[in-house]
Amino acid sequence: MYAFPSHTAASIPTSDETPTSDLPPLLVLRPLSDAWLSALNAKFTLVSPSSPLSASVHAALISGAYNRVDPALLDQYPSLRCLVNTGAGVNHINLEECKRRGVQVANVGETHSKNVADYAVGLLLDVMRRITMSDRYVRNGLWVTRDNYPLGSKLFVQIFQLGGKRVGIVGLGSIGSAIAKRLEAFGCKISYLSRKPKPTVSYRYIPNICDLAAESDILVVSCALTKETHHIVNKQVLQALGKEGIIINIGRGANIDEPELVRCLIQGEIKGAGLDVFEHEPNIPKELIELENVVLTPHQSVFTPEAMAEVIQICIANFEAFFAGKPVITPVVAD
Amino acid sequence: MYAFPSHTAASIPTSDETPTSDLPPLLVLRPLSDAWLSALNAKFTLVSPSSPLSASVHAALISGAYNRVDPALLDQYPSLRCLVNTGAGVNHINLEECKRRGVQVANVGETHSKNVADYAVGLLLDVMRRITMSDRYVRNGLWVTRDNYPLGSKLFVQIFQLGGKRVGIVGLGSIGSAIAKRLEAFGCKISYLSRKPKPTVSYRYIPNICDLAAESDILVVSCALTKETHHIVNKQVLQALGKEGIIINIGRGANIDEPELVRCLIQGEIKGAGLDVFEHEPNIPKELIELENVVLTPHQSVFTPEAMAEVIQICIANFEAFFAGKPVITPVVAD
Known part of the structure; x- marks a missing residue:
């Protein structure tokens, strides 16, 4: 899911008049920042x-x-033939229904992959080395007041080394591949799960999620949310990952059975987690707030100003292709 | 600086008696965890x-x-001929005085390099992508209560992409080199400062710290603390780095003019900082506690349980070499 700071969002003027411009009309179903507005206004007649x-x-x-793109929404806008989604994930779009109605769907291709991969590694290093927890410790004045300077707190016994760890990547698409490339530079051993083995990579393919978890110190969830991947990380998988296991989720919250994850984190059945996504955003399980072995961030792995500029350009290019009678340039390929 | 959880530290028995064992006597000038005690006791007669x-x-x-190894300490233990330091940095040791007195000095070689490099990348990703700040935002309940879900806060306008950034590394020793290797996997462009160009690397050598800062988006301090590197990052360097610049310090606090850094962070003259070391540890400037553009951790970049085990073994191996009449295996080479 992707969005931009809505503190800068402006409304699209509502008009009952026929557009006076020759620019093709574009329905806008999300808030727009000033950067979006000025870029889109230069190319299209925006319609609210x-x-x-x-x-x-x-x-x-x-x-x-x-937005949730379901038959009701498609009925409301019966002339739609092209949807461009500003994020990577498309679990909010009923792709079968779009296909049936002849509606092309595009997302922003691999624009977000690098940033999401960077973020996944950042979350992982944070959880392994307790960066956020330690910052809290320092800001709370505990470094000075505890007599066991410099590294005495029991908090720190949960620190782990990243080098040499076995990382299981759930979903080796463009994001998962970028994560693997980065973690290789840290000396991690990569295995992965995907629908099919990828002939172009040398990482170990493990086709069963429980086996992958059992043979990993760290599980990184970087798959799309589909019927098959809903709760793909369930109780059995968490048990297979085990007490020393770390889980990172930059996919979708519902890729994990969240109540089960919370229980495992509380009861020490897994070691820790770095979570950028949750099942019921922006609500997160309140038990997580009290835990020291988790890092919690608000679905922001895609977000950088540099990506924002790129996303605007790629969305415009998709619409221009569509209006020129060509296929969209970064189509979403349904399973 | 390196130490182990002193909540597990035990005292070495004080004895007035001559050791009854044949194991060579070893003076212990730092607290020891149980792991240290049992490993050292198996090889040496520990002396307090x-x-x-x-x-x-x-x-x-x-x-x-x-410990501060100065003439006063060396006078107190006049028979010392071998010092083994459990950390990487040796700025607390008067190496000239040790050399003059014929005292061999060893540290733990490159044991810490990988962990420190991992930590530096973790701090950098955290600062660039605002991970710790966002965790605070989520834990404070702001994700739910702010109406600009999912990414509305003004906090987030300070997020940056790591890919493509120019990183200047101050000190390309084993730690700096390991940092460079990791950051290459993120698509960063590496330049470095060291006493001499390193013939084995392809990174750009910039022999002047102000030039390095001016041509970097990110400055990573990974040099030893010496007379030459004391306050190597001063007002001029911070100005050269500029308003969009990020600074990471996993070297020593006194490598940076800390009051000047604090002033620049407060006044927006640099963008942000990730600091694991400070000039007057465990005290940190109180103004830093209030800032959102910094990540503050308690000098823990070396610390992992895996490294602890390795450090114990390398220290023992140094003492065994010394007691066998050989040179220490990981000597500290003075400038």
Whole structure:
């Protein structure tokens, strides 16, 4: 899911009039920052959902943070033939229904892969080396007041070395591959699960999630959310990962059975977790707030200003292809 | 500086008696965890500083967190001919004085390099992508209560992408080299400063610290603390790094003019910092506690349980070489 700072979001003028410009009309179903507005306004006539024109528009900009693309939405905008999603994940889009109605769907391709991969490694290093926890310790004044300077706290017994660890990557798409490349530089041993082995990589392929977890010190969830991957990390998988195991999730919250994960973290059945996504965002299980063995961030792994600029350009390029009668340039390929 | 959890530290028995064992006597000038105690006891007769025997012992275990090796200390133990330091940095040891007195000095070689390098990358990703700050945001309940879900806070405008950034490494020893290797996997462009260009690397050599800062988005301090590197990052360097610059310090606090760094962070003259070391540990400037653009940790970049085990073995191997009449295996080479 991807979005931009809505403190800068402006409204699209609602108009009952026929557009006076020759620019093709574009339905906008998510808030827009100033950067988005000025870039889109230069190329399209923006149409808001409340405009009577919205029912006749052929293309729309959407986001998983704000939109659920189901038959009801598609009925509301029956002329739509092209949807461009500003994020990587498309679990909010009923792709079969779109296909049936002849609606092309695009996302932003691999724009986000590098940033999400960087973020996954950042979360992992943070959890392994207790960076966020230690910052809290220092800010709370405990470094000075505890007599066991410099490294006395019991907190620190949970620190782990990353080098040499076995990392199991759940989903070796462009994000998972970028994570693997980075972790190789830290001396990690990579295995992965995907629908099929990837002939271009030398990492070990383990086709069963429980086997992957059992043979990993660290499990990184970087797969799309589909029917098959819903709760792919369940109680059995967490047990297979075991007491010394670390889990990182930059996929989707519902890839993990969240109540079970929370129970394992509380009871020490797994060692720790770095979570950027949750099942019921922005709500997170309140028990997590009290835990020292987790790092919790608000679904921001894609977010950098540099990516924002790139995302705007790739969305515009998709719409331009569509309006020129060509296929979108970064289509979402359904399973 | 390196130490182990002193909540597990035990005292060495103080004895007025001549050792009954044939094991060579070893003076211990730092607290020891149980793991240290049992490993050392198997090989040496441990002697505490308060024992009358201490004046005649030839070898000692030291740590920068607890010991300052100056003429006064060397006068107190006139028989010492071998010092083994449990950390990487040796700025607490007067190496010239040791050399003059014929005292061999060893540290733990490159044992810590990988862990320190991992930690530096972790701090950098944390600062660039605001991981610790975001964890605080989530734990404070702000993700739910702010109406600009999912990424609305002004906090997030300071996030940056790591890929493509220019990183200047101050000190390309084994730690700096390991940092460079890791950051290459993230697509960073590496330059470095050292006394001399390193013929084995392809990174750009910039012999002047101000030039290095001016041509870097990120400055990573990974040099030893010497007379030459004391406050090597001063006001001019920080100005050269500039408003969008990030600084990471896993070297020594006094490598940076700390009051000047604090002023720059407060006034926005540099963007942010990840600091594991400080000039007057465990005290840190109180102004830092209030800042959102810093990550503060308690001098723990070397610390992992895996490294602890390795450090014990390498220290023992140094003492065994010394007692066998050979040179220590990981000598500290003075400038």
